[in-house]
Amino acid sequence: MAVLAVLQPLRKRLVAGATVVTIAVLLRPKLQRWWRRRRWAREQDRLATLVSFDDAPAVAALVSRLDASEPCVVAGVALVEDRRRAVAVAIAIELPSMKRIDGAVVPVATSLPYEPGYVGFRAAPFLARALGALKVDVAVALVRGHGFLHPRKFGVACHAGLVAGVPTCGVADSLLRVDGVDEAAIVSRARASLQLGEALPIVGASGIVWGAALRATVEPNFRPTYVSAGPGVSLATAVKLAVACRRYRVPEPVRLAELEGRVALRERVVD
Known part of the structure:
Protein backbone atom coordinates (compact mmCIF):
# COMPACT_ATOMS: atom_id res chain seq x y z
CA MET A 1 0.00 0.00 0.00
CA ALA A 2 2.84 2.33 0.83
CA VAL A 3 4.40 1.63 -2.56
CA LEU A 4 1.10 2.33 -4.32
CA ALA A 5 0.75 5.58 -2.42
CA VAL A 6 4.17 6.65 -3.66
CA LEU A 7 3.52 5.60 -7.26
CA GLN A 8 0.08 7.18 -7.57
CA PRO A 9 1.29 10.82 -7.87
CA LEU A 10 3.97 9.69 -10.32
CA ARG A 11 1.35 7.95 -12.43
CA LYS A 12 -0.78 11.09 -12.49
CA ARG A 13 2.19 13.17 -13.59
CA LEU A 14 3.02 10.69 -16.35
CA VAL A 15 -0.57 10.70 -17.60
CA ALA A 16 -0.65 14.49 -17.50
CA GLY A 17 2.65 14.67 -19.34
CA ALA A 18 1.45 12.26 -22.01
CA THR A 19 -1.70 14.34 -22.44
CA VAL A 20 0.34 17.51 -22.93
CA VAL A 21 2.53 15.78 -25.50
CA THR A 22 -0.53 14.46 -27.35
CA ILE A 23 -2.11 17.93 -27.43
CA ALA A 24 1.15 19.44 -28.67
CA VAL A 25 1.39 16.87 -31.46
CA LEU A 26 -2.21 17.52 -32.51
CA LEU A 27 -1.80 21.30 -32.44
CA ARG A 28 1.56 21.42 -34.17
CA PRO A 29 0.22 21.47 -37.77
CA LYS A 30 -2.25 24.22 -36.88
CA LEU A 31 0.44 26.27 -35.17
CA GLN A 32 2.76 25.80 -38.14
CA ARG A 33 0.03 26.93 -40.52
CA TRP A 34 -0.79 29.94 -38.34
CA TRP A 35 2.86 30.99 -38.21
CA ARG A 36 3.35 30.42 -41.94
CA ARG A 37 0.31 32.55 -42.85
CA ARG A 38 1.40 35.28 -40.46
CA ARG A 39 4.90 35.35 -41.97
CA TRP A 40 3.53 35.33 -45.52
CA ALA A 41 1.06 38.13 -44.74
CA ARG A 42 3.89 40.35 -43.52
CA GLU A 43 5.90 39.59 -46.65
CA GLN A 44 2.92 40.41 -48.88
CA ASP A 45 2.50 43.74 -47.10
CA ARG A 46 6.16 44.50 -47.75
CA LEU A 47 6.13 43.40 -51.38
CA ALA A 48 2.95 45.37 -52.10
CA THR A 49 4.86 48.59 -51.38
CA LEU A 50 7.15 47.77 -54.33
CA VAL A 51 4.30 47.67 -56.86
CA SER A 52 3.14 50.54 -59.06
CA PHE A 53 -0.40 50.09 -60.33
CA ASP A 54 0.08 52.65 -63.10
CA ASP A 55 0.76 51.68 -66.70
CA ALA A 56 4.42 51.03 -67.46
CA PRO A 57 5.71 52.77 -70.64
CA ALA A 58 5.76 49.49 -72.58
CA VAL A 59 2.16 48.79 -71.53
CA ALA A 60 1.03 52.29 -72.54
CA ALA A 61 2.67 51.77 -75.94
CA LEU A 62 0.92 48.41 -76.34
CA VAL A 63 -2.44 50.00 -75.51
CA SER A 64 -1.83 52.64 -78.19
CA ARG A 65 -1.21 49.90 -80.75
CA LEU A 66 -4.28 48.05 -79.52
CA ASP A 67 -6.42 51.18 -79.91
CA ALA A 68 -5.09 51.59 -83.45
CA SER A 69 -5.88 47.92 -84.24
CA GLU A 70 -2.19 47.28 -84.84
CA PRO A 71 -0.75 43.82 -84.10
CA CYS A 72 0.61 43.36 -80.58
CA VAL A 73 1.57 40.43 -78.37
CA VAL A 74 0.18 39.60 -74.93
CA ALA A 75 0.63 36.52 -72.77
CA GLY A 76 -1.48 34.50 -70.40
CA VAL A 77 -0.14 32.37 -67.55
CA ALA A 78 -1.77 29.81 -65.29
CA LEU A 79 -0.89 27.10 -62.79
CA VAL A 80 -2.61 23.83 -63.69
CA GLU A 81 -2.75 20.89 -61.26
CA ASP A 82 -4.03 17.37 -60.91
CA ARG A 83 -3.85 15.21 -57.78
CA ARG A 84 -0.14 14.48 -58.11
CA ARG A 85 1.50 17.04 -60.35
CA ALA A 86 1.35 20.65 -61.45
CA VAL A 87 2.63 22.72 -64.34
CA ALA A 88 2.97 26.43 -64.99
CA VAL A 89 2.02 27.40 -68.52
CA ALA A 90 2.56 30.62 -70.48
CA ILE A 91 0.93 31.25 -73.85
CA ALA A 92 1.59 34.25 -76.10
CA ILE A 93 -1.04 35.37 -78.59
CA GLU A 94 -1.18 38.11 -81.17
CA LEU A 95 -3.96 40.67 -80.99
CA PRO A 96 -6.37 41.42 -82.50
CA SER A 97 -6.32 38.03 -84.28
CA MET A 98 -5.86 36.06 -81.01
CA LYS A 99 -3.57 33.70 -82.89
CA PRO A 107 6.96 21.53 -64.24
CA VAL A 108 6.16 22.66 -60.71
CA ALA A 109 8.15 21.07 -57.90
CA THR A 110 7.31 22.52 -54.49
CA SER A 111 6.47 21.25 -51.03
CA LEU A 112 4.57 24.41 -50.12
CA PRO A 113 0.87 23.79 -49.47
CA TYR A 114 -2.03 25.54 -51.16
CA GLU A 115 -3.17 28.45 -48.99
CA PRO A 116 -6.00 30.72 -50.22
CA GLY A 117 -4.74 34.29 -50.32
CA TYR A 118 -1.10 33.18 -50.37
CA VAL A 119 -0.95 31.28 -53.67
CA GLY A 120 1.87 33.47 -54.97
CA PHE A 121 4.44 31.94 -52.65
CA ARG A 122 3.77 28.56 -54.20
CA ALA A 123 3.05 29.54 -57.80
CA ALA A 124 4.84 32.79 -58.65
CA PRO A 125 8.37 31.41 -59.18
CA PHE A 126 7.07 28.85 -61.67
CA LEU A 127 4.72 31.26 -63.45
CA ALA A 128 7.67 33.63 -63.83
CA ARG A 129 9.80 30.78 -65.17
CA ALA A 130 7.14 29.92 -67.75
CA LEU A 131 6.98 33.55 -68.89
CA GLY A 132 10.76 33.62 -69.15
CA ALA A 133 10.72 30.48 -71.31
CA LEU A 134 8.70 32.19 -74.06
CA LYS A 135 10.74 32.90 -77.18
CA VAL A 136 8.84 36.09 -77.99
CA ASP A 137 9.00 39.32 -76.03
CA VAL A 138 5.79 40.19 -74.19
CA ALA A 139 5.00 43.61 -72.78
CA VAL A 140 2.20 42.37 -70.52
CA ALA A 141 0.73 39.13 -69.19
CA LEU A 142 -2.69 38.21 -67.85
CA VAL A 143 -2.39 35.92 -64.84
CA ARG A 144 -4.99 33.42 -63.66
CA GLY A 145 -5.71 34.83 -60.20
CA HIS A 146 -5.99 38.18 -58.47
CA GLY A 147 -3.69 41.18 -58.53
CA PHE A 148 -4.70 44.26 -56.51
CA LEU A 149 -8.03 42.60 -55.67
CA GLY A 161 4.80 39.97 -62.19
CA LEU A 162 7.23 41.16 -59.56
CA VAL A 163 9.27 37.95 -59.76
CA ALA A 164 9.24 37.89 -63.58
CA GLY A 165 9.86 41.60 -64.05
CA VAL A 166 6.92 41.69 -66.48
CA PRO A 167 3.81 43.91 -66.16
CA THR A 168 0.86 41.74 -65.17
CA CYS A 169 -2.82 41.95 -64.28
CA GLY A 170 -5.20 39.47 -62.71
CA VAL A 171 -8.25 37.61 -64.04
CA ALA A 172 -10.26 35.31 -61.78
CA ASP A 173 -13.57 33.45 -61.53
CA SER A 174 -14.33 34.22 -57.89
CA LEU A 175 -13.56 36.80 -55.23
CA LEU A 176 -11.53 36.70 -52.08
CA ARG A 177 -13.03 38.24 -48.96
CA VAL A 178 -11.85 41.83 -48.97
CA ASP A 179 -13.16 45.13 -47.60
CA GLY A 180 -16.76 43.96 -47.26
CA VAL A 181 -17.14 43.17 -50.96
CA ASP A 182 -20.30 41.10 -51.50
CA GLU A 183 -19.86 38.78 -54.48
CA ALA A 184 -23.55 37.88 -54.69
CA ALA A 185 -24.47 41.57 -54.91
CA ILE A 186 -21.86 42.15 -57.61
CA VAL A 187 -23.14 39.23 -59.68
CA SER A 188 -26.70 40.54 -59.36
CA ARG A 189 -25.70 44.07 -60.41
CA ALA A 190 -23.62 42.79 -63.29
CA ARG A 191 -26.45 40.67 -64.67
CA ALA A 192 -28.88 43.56 -64.36
CA SER A 193 -26.74 46.27 -65.94
CA LEU A 194 -23.88 45.00 -68.09
CA GLN A 195 -23.83 44.48 -71.83
CA LEU A 196 -21.30 42.16 -73.46
CA GLY A 197 -17.79 43.54 -73.03
CA GLU A 198 -18.79 46.01 -70.30
CA ALA A 199 -17.48 46.09 -66.73
CA LEU A 200 -18.51 47.61 -63.44
CA PRO A 201 -16.18 48.68 -60.62
CA ILE A 202 -15.82 46.56 -57.50
CA VAL A 203 -15.91 49.05 -54.63
CA GLY A 204 -15.25 48.06 -51.03
CA ALA A 205 -16.71 49.49 -47.83
CA SER A 206 -13.70 51.81 -47.56
CA GLY A 207 -14.43 53.32 -50.98
CA ILE A 208 -11.40 51.66 -52.58
CA VAL A 209 -11.96 50.40 -56.13
CA TRP A 210 -10.49 46.92 -55.91
CA GLY A 211 -11.15 45.69 -59.41
CA ALA A 212 -13.86 45.25 -62.02
CA ALA A 213 -16.52 42.68 -62.88
CA LEU A 214 -16.53 42.04 -66.63
CA ARG A 215 -19.30 40.52 -68.71
CA ALA A 216 -17.49 38.25 -71.16
CA THR A 217 -20.33 35.97 -72.33
CA VAL A 218 -23.84 36.39 -73.75
CA GLU A 219 -25.60 34.00 -71.35
CA PRO A 220 -28.20 35.86 -69.24
CA ASN A 221 -27.13 34.09 -66.04
CA PHE A 222 -23.43 34.70 -66.68
CA ARG A 223 -20.77 34.79 -64.00
CA PRO A 224 -18.52 37.85 -64.25
CA THR A 225 -14.80 37.64 -64.85
CA TYR A 226 -13.02 39.54 -62.08
CA VAL A 227 -10.25 41.76 -63.39
CA SER A 228 -7.66 43.58 -61.29
CA ALA A 229 -4.62 45.78 -61.71
CA GLY A 230 -1.09 44.51 -61.24
CA PRO A 231 2.53 45.66 -61.45
CA GLY A 232 2.77 48.15 -64.31
CA VAL A 233 -0.87 47.68 -65.35
CA SER A 234 -3.70 50.00 -64.28
CA LEU A 235 -7.23 48.72 -63.73
CA ALA A 236 -8.50 50.53 -66.84
CA THR A 237 -5.83 48.85 -68.96
CA ALA A 238 -6.42 45.47 -67.32
CA VAL A 239 -10.09 45.67 -68.31
CA LYS A 240 -9.18 46.78 -71.84
CA LEU A 241 -6.82 43.82 -72.20
CA ALA A 242 -9.40 41.36 -70.87
CA VAL A 243 -11.97 42.70 -73.34
CA ALA A 244 -9.48 42.54 -76.22
CA CYS A 245 -8.76 38.89 -75.33
CA ARG A 246 -12.43 38.00 -74.96
CA ARG A 247 -13.52 34.91 -76.84
CA TYR A 248 -15.01 32.96 -73.93
CA ARG A 249 -15.40 33.83 -70.27
CA VAL A 250 -11.69 33.38 -69.55
CA PRO A 251 -9.40 35.67 -71.59
CA GLU A 252 -7.98 33.70 -74.51
CA PRO A 253 -4.29 33.42 -73.57
CA VAL A 254 -5.18 32.28 -70.05
CA ARG A 255 -7.76 29.83 -71.40
CA LEU A 256 -5.19 28.37 -73.79
CA ALA A 257 -2.64 28.12 -70.97
CA GLU A 258 -5.09 26.10 -68.89
CA LEU A 259 -6.00 23.85 -71.83
CA GLU A 260 -2.38 23.14 -72.69
CA GLY A 261 -1.57 22.56 -69.05
CA ARG A 262 -4.27 19.90 -68.77
CA VAL A 263 -2.99 18.24 -71.95
CA ALA A 264 0.57 18.26 -70.59
CA LEU A 265 -0.55 16.59 -67.35
CA ARG A 266 -2.74 14.05 -69.12
CA GLU A 267 -0.09 13.07 -71.64
CA ARG A 268 2.69 13.25 -69.05
CA VAL A 269 4.63 15.73 -71.18
CA VAL A 270 6.29 16.87 -67.95
CA ASP A 271 7.09 14.87 -64.82
Missing part, protein backbone atom coordinates in the same frame (compact mmCIF):
# COMPACT_ATOMS: atom_id res chain seq x y z
CA ARG A 100 -1.32 31.57 -80.67
CA ILE A 101 2.32 32.33 -81.47
CA ASP A 102 4.30 30.75 -78.62
CA GLY A 103 3.97 28.66 -75.50
CA ALA A 104 5.97 27.20 -72.64
CA VAL A 105 5.22 24.52 -70.04
CA VAL A 106 7.26 24.33 -66.84
CA HIS A 150 -6.61 40.95 -52.60
CA PRO A 151 -6.74 41.57 -48.81
CA ARG A 152 -3.17 42.90 -48.88
CA LYS A 153 -3.28 44.22 -52.47
CA PHE A 154 -0.79 41.55 -53.51
CA GLY A 155 -2.38 38.53 -55.13
CA VAL A 156 -0.65 35.92 -57.27
CA ALA A 157 -0.75 38.18 -60.35
CA CYS A 158 1.26 40.82 -58.49
CA HIS A 159 3.64 38.22 -57.09
CA ALA A 160 4.29 36.63 -60.49
Whole structure:
Protein backbone atom coordinates (compact mmCIF):
# COMPACT_ATOMS: atom_id res chain seq x y z
CA MET A 1 0.00 0.00 0.00
CA ALA A 2 2.84 2.33 0.83
CA VAL A 3 4.40 1.63 -2.56
CA LEU A 4 1.10 2.33 -4.32
CA ALA A 5 0.75 5.58 -2.42
CA VAL A 6 4.17 6.65 -3.66
CA LEU A 7 3.52 5.60 -7.26
CA GLN A 8 0.08 7.18 -7.57
CA PRO A 9 1.29 10.82 -7.87
CA LEU A 10 3.97 9.69 -10.32
CA ARG A 11 1.35 7.95 -12.43
CA LYS A 12 -0.78 11.09 -12.49
CA ARG A 13 2.19 13.17 -13.59
CA LEU A 14 3.02 10.69 -16.35
CA VAL A 15 -0.57 10.70 -17.60
CA ALA A 16 -0.65 14.49 -17.50
CA GLY A 17 2.65 14.67 -19.34
CA ALA A 18 1.45 12.26 -22.01
CA THR A 19 -1.70 14.34 -22.44
CA VAL A 20 0.34 17.51 -22.93
CA VAL A 21 2.53 15.78 -25.50
CA THR A 22 -0.53 14.46 -27.35
CA ILE A 23 -2.11 17.93 -27.43
CA ALA A 24 1.15 19.44 -28.67
CA VAL A 25 1.39 16.87 -31.46
CA LEU A 26 -2.21 17.52 -32.51
CA LEU A 27 -1.80 21.30 -32.44
CA ARG A 28 1.56 21.42 -34.17
CA PRO A 29 0.22 21.47 -37.77
CA LYS A 30 -2.25 24.22 -36.88
CA LEU A 31 0.44 26.27 -35.17
CA GLN A 32 2.76 25.80 -38.14
CA ARG A 33 0.03 26.93 -40.52
CA TRP A 34 -0.79 29.94 -38.34
CA TRP A 35 2.86 30.99 -38.21
CA ARG A 36 3.35 30.42 -41.94
CA ARG A 37 0.31 32.55 -42.85
CA ARG A 38 1.40 35.28 -40.46
CA ARG A 39 4.90 35.35 -41.97
CA TRP A 40 3.53 35.33 -45.52
CA ALA A 41 1.06 38.13 -44.74
CA ARG A 42 3.89 40.35 -43.52
CA GLU A 43 5.90 39.59 -46.65
CA GLN A 44 2.92 40.41 -48.88
CA ASP A 45 2.50 43.74 -47.10
CA ARG A 46 6.16 44.50 -47.75
CA LEU A 47 6.13 43.40 -51.38
CA ALA A 48 2.95 45.37 -52.10
CA THR A 49 4.86 48.59 -51.38
CA LEU A 50 7.15 47.77 -54.33
CA VAL A 51 4.30 47.67 -56.86
CA SER A 52 3.14 50.54 -59.06
CA PHE A 53 -0.40 50.09 -60.33
CA ASP A 54 0.08 52.65 -63.10
CA ASP A 55 0.76 51.68 -66.70
CA ALA A 56 4.42 51.03 -67.46
CA PRO A 57 5.71 52.77 -70.64
CA ALA A 58 5.76 49.49 -72.58
CA VAL A 59 2.16 48.79 -71.53
CA ALA A 60 1.03 52.29 -72.54
CA ALA A 61 2.67 51.77 -75.94
CA LEU A 62 0.92 48.41 -76.34
CA VAL A 63 -2.44 50.00 -75.51
CA SER A 64 -1.83 52.64 -78.19
CA ARG A 65 -1.21 49.90 -80.75
CA LEU A 66 -4.28 48.05 -79.52
CA ASP A 67 -6.42 51.18 -79.91
CA ALA A 68 -5.09 51.59 -83.45
CA SER A 69 -5.88 47.92 -84.24
CA GLU A 70 -2.19 47.28 -84.84
CA PRO A 71 -0.75 43.82 -84.10
CA CYS A 72 0.61 43.36 -80.58
CA VAL A 73 1.57 40.43 -78.37
CA VAL A 74 0.18 39.60 -74.93
CA ALA A 75 0.63 36.52 -72.77
CA GLY A 76 -1.48 34.50 -70.40
CA VAL A 77 -0.14 32.37 -67.55
CA ALA A 78 -1.77 29.81 -65.29
CA LEU A 79 -0.89 27.10 -62.79
CA VAL A 80 -2.61 23.83 -63.69
CA GLU A 81 -2.75 20.89 -61.26
CA ASP A 82 -4.03 17.37 -60.91
CA ARG A 83 -3.85 15.21 -57.78
CA ARG A 84 -0.14 14.48 -58.11
CA ARG A 85 1.50 17.04 -60.35
CA ALA A 86 1.35 20.65 -61.45
CA VAL A 87 2.63 22.72 -64.34
CA ALA A 88 2.97 26.43 -64.99
CA VAL A 89 2.02 27.40 -68.52
CA ALA A 90 2.56 30.62 -70.48
CA ILE A 91 0.93 31.25 -73.85
CA ALA A 92 1.59 34.25 -76.10
CA ILE A 93 -1.04 35.37 -78.59
CA GLU A 94 -1.18 38.11 -81.17
CA LEU A 95 -3.96 40.67 -80.99
CA PRO A 96 -6.37 41.42 -82.50
CA SER A 97 -6.32 38.03 -84.28
CA MET A 98 -5.86 36.06 -81.01
CA LYS A 99 -3.57 33.70 -82.89
CA ARG A 100 -1.32 31.57 -80.67
CA ILE A 101 2.32 32.33 -81.47
CA ASP A 102 4.30 30.75 -78.62
CA GLY A 103 3.97 28.66 -75.50
CA ALA A 104 5.97 27.20 -72.64
CA VAL A 105 5.22 24.52 -70.04
CA VAL A 106 7.26 24.33 -66.84
CA PRO A 107 6.96 21.53 -64.24
CA VAL A 108 6.16 22.66 -60.71
CA ALA A 109 8.15 21.07 -57.90
CA THR A 110 7.31 22.52 -54.49
CA SER A 111 6.47 21.25 -51.03
CA LEU A 112 4.57 24.41 -50.12
CA PRO A 113 0.87 23.79 -49.47
CA TYR A 114 -2.03 25.54 -51.16
CA GLU A 115 -3.17 28.45 -48.99
CA PRO A 116 -6.00 30.72 -50.22
CA GLY A 117 -4.74 34.29 -50.32
CA TYR A 118 -1.10 33.18 -50.37
CA VAL A 119 -0.95 31.28 -53.67
CA GLY A 120 1.87 33.47 -54.97
CA PHE A 121 4.44 31.94 -52.65
CA ARG A 122 3.77 28.56 -54.20
CA ALA A 123 3.05 29.54 -57.80
CA ALA A 124 4.84 32.79 -58.65
CA PRO A 125 8.37 31.41 -59.18
CA PHE A 126 7.07 28.85 -61.67
CA LEU A 127 4.72 31.26 -63.45
CA ALA A 128 7.67 33.63 -63.83
CA ARG A 129 9.80 30.78 -65.17
CA ALA A 130 7.14 29.92 -67.75
CA LEU A 131 6.98 33.55 -68.89
CA GLY A 132 10.76 33.62 -69.15
CA ALA A 133 10.72 30.48 -71.31
CA LEU A 134 8.70 32.19 -74.06
CA LYS A 135 10.74 32.90 -77.18
CA VAL A 136 8.84 36.09 -77.99
CA ASP A 137 9.00 39.32 -76.03
CA VAL A 138 5.79 40.19 -74.19
CA ALA A 139 5.00 43.61 -72.78
CA VAL A 140 2.20 42.37 -70.52
CA ALA A 141 0.73 39.13 -69.19
CA LEU A 142 -2.69 38.21 -67.85
CA VAL A 143 -2.39 35.92 -64.84
CA ARG A 144 -4.99 33.42 -63.66
CA GLY A 145 -5.71 34.83 -60.20
CA HIS A 146 -5.99 38.18 -58.47
CA GLY A 147 -3.69 41.18 -58.53
CA PHE A 148 -4.70 44.26 -56.51
CA LEU A 149 -8.03 42.60 -55.67
CA HIS A 150 -6.61 40.95 -52.60
CA PRO A 151 -6.74 41.57 -48.81
CA ARG A 152 -3.17 42.90 -48.88
CA LYS A 153 -3.28 44.22 -52.47
CA PHE A 154 -0.79 41.55 -53.51
CA GLY A 155 -2.38 38.53 -55.13
CA VAL A 156 -0.65 35.92 -57.27
CA ALA A 157 -0.75 38.18 -60.35
CA CYS A 158 1.26 40.82 -58.49
CA HIS A 159 3.64 38.22 -57.09
CA ALA A 160 4.29 36.63 -60.49
CA GLY A 161 4.80 39.97 -62.19
CA LEU A 162 7.23 41.16 -59.56
CA VAL A 163 9.27 37.95 -59.76
CA ALA A 164 9.24 37.89 -63.58
CA GLY A 165 9.86 41.60 -64.05
CA VAL A 166 6.92 41.69 -66.48
CA PRO A 167 3.81 43.91 -66.16
CA THR A 168 0.86 41.74 -65.17
CA CYS A 169 -2.82 41.95 -64.28
CA GLY A 170 -5.20 39.47 -62.71
CA VAL A 171 -8.25 37.61 -64.04
CA ALA A 172 -10.26 35.31 -61.78
CA ASP A 173 -13.57 33.45 -61.53
CA SER A 174 -14.33 34.22 -57.89
CA LEU A 175 -13.56 36.80 -55.23
CA LEU A 176 -11.53 36.70 -52.08
CA ARG A 177 -13.03 38.24 -48.96
CA VAL A 178 -11.85 41.83 -48.97
CA ASP A 179 -13.16 45.13 -47.60
CA GLY A 180 -16.76 43.96 -47.26
CA VAL A 181 -17.14 43.17 -50.96
CA ASP A 182 -20.30 41.10 -51.50
CA GLU A 183 -19.86 38.78 -54.48
CA ALA A 184 -23.55 37.88 -54.69
CA ALA A 185 -24.47 41.57 -54.91
CA ILE A 186 -21.86 42.15 -57.61
CA VAL A 187 -23.14 39.23 -59.68
CA SER A 188 -26.70 40.54 -59.36
CA ARG A 189 -25.70 44.07 -60.41
CA ALA A 190 -23.62 42.79 -63.29
CA ARG A 191 -26.45 40.67 -64.67
CA ALA A 192 -28.88 43.56 -64.36
CA SER A 193 -26.74 46.27 -65.94
CA LEU A 194 -23.88 45.00 -68.09
CA GLN A 195 -23.83 44.48 -71.83
CA LEU A 196 -21.30 42.16 -73.46
CA GLY A 197 -17.79 43.54 -73.03
CA GLU A 198 -18.79 46.01 -70.30
CA ALA A 199 -17.48 46.09 -66.73
CA LEU A 200 -18.51 47.61 -63.44
CA PRO A 201 -16.18 48.68 -60.62
CA ILE A 202 -15.82 46.56 -57.50
CA VAL A 203 -15.91 49.05 -54.63
CA GLY A 204 -15.25 48.06 -51.03
CA ALA A 205 -16.71 49.49 -47.83
CA SER A 206 -13.70 51.81 -47.56
CA GLY A 207 -14.43 53.32 -50.98
CA ILE A 208 -11.40 51.66 -52.58
CA VAL A 209 -11.96 50.40 -56.13
CA TRP A 210 -10.49 46.92 -55.91
CA GLY A 211 -11.15 45.69 -59.41
CA ALA A 212 -13.86 45.25 -62.02
CA ALA A 213 -16.52 42.68 -62.88
CA LEU A 214 -16.53 42.04 -66.63
CA ARG A 215 -19.30 40.52 -68.71
CA ALA A 216 -17.49 38.25 -71.16
CA THR A 217 -20.33 35.97 -72.33
CA VAL A 218 -23.84 36.39 -73.75
CA GLU A 219 -25.60 34.00 -71.35
CA PRO A 220 -28.20 35.86 -69.24
CA ASN A 221 -27.13 34.09 -66.04
CA PHE A 222 -23.43 34.70 -66.68
CA ARG A 223 -20.77 34.79 -64.00
CA PRO A 224 -18.52 37.85 -64.25
CA THR A 225 -14.80 37.64 -64.85
CA TYR A 226 -13.02 39.54 -62.08
CA VAL A 227 -10.25 41.76 -63.39
CA SER A 228 -7.66 43.58 -61.29
CA ALA A 229 -4.62 45.78 -61.71
CA GLY A 230 -1.09 44.51 -61.24
CA PRO A 231 2.53 45.66 -61.45
CA GLY A 232 2.77 48.15 -64.31
CA VAL A 233 -0.87 47.68 -65.35
CA SER A 234 -3.70 50.00 -64.28
CA LEU A 235 -7.23 48.72 -63.73
CA ALA A 236 -8.50 50.53 -66.84
CA THR A 237 -5.83 48.85 -68.96
CA ALA A 238 -6.42 45.47 -67.32
CA VAL A 239 -10.09 45.67 -68.31
CA LYS A 240 -9.18 46.78 -71.84
CA LEU A 241 -6.82 43.82 -72.20
CA ALA A 242 -9.40 41.36 -70.87
CA VAL A 243 -11.97 42.70 -73.34
CA ALA A 244 -9.48 42.54 -76.22
CA CYS A 245 -8.76 38.89 -75.33
CA ARG A 246 -12.43 38.00 -74.96
CA ARG A 247 -13.52 34.91 -76.84
CA TYR A 248 -15.01 32.96 -73.93
CA ARG A 249 -15.40 33.83 -70.27
CA VAL A 250 -11.69 33.38 -69.55
CA PRO A 251 -9.40 35.67 -71.59
CA GLU A 252 -7.98 33.70 -74.51
CA PRO A 253 -4.29 33.42 -73.57
CA VAL A 254 -5.18 32.28 -70.05
CA ARG A 255 -7.76 29.83 -71.40
CA LEU A 256 -5.19 28.37 -73.79
CA ALA A 257 -2.64 28.12 -70.97
CA GLU A 258 -5.09 26.10 -68.89
CA LEU A 259 -6.00 23.85 -71.83
CA GLU A 260 -2.38 23.14 -72.69
CA GLY A 261 -1.57 22.56 -69.05
CA ARG A 262 -4.27 19.90 -68.77
CA VAL A 263 -2.99 18.24 -71.95
CA ALA A 264 0.57 18.26 -70.59
CA LEU A 265 -0.55 16.59 -67.35
CA ARG A 266 -2.74 14.05 -69.12
CA GLU A 267 -0.09 13.07 -71.64
CA ARG A 268 2.69 13.25 -69.05
CA VAL A 269 4.63 15.73 -71.18
CA VAL A 270 6.29 16.87 -67.95
CA ASP A 271 7.09 14.87 -64.82
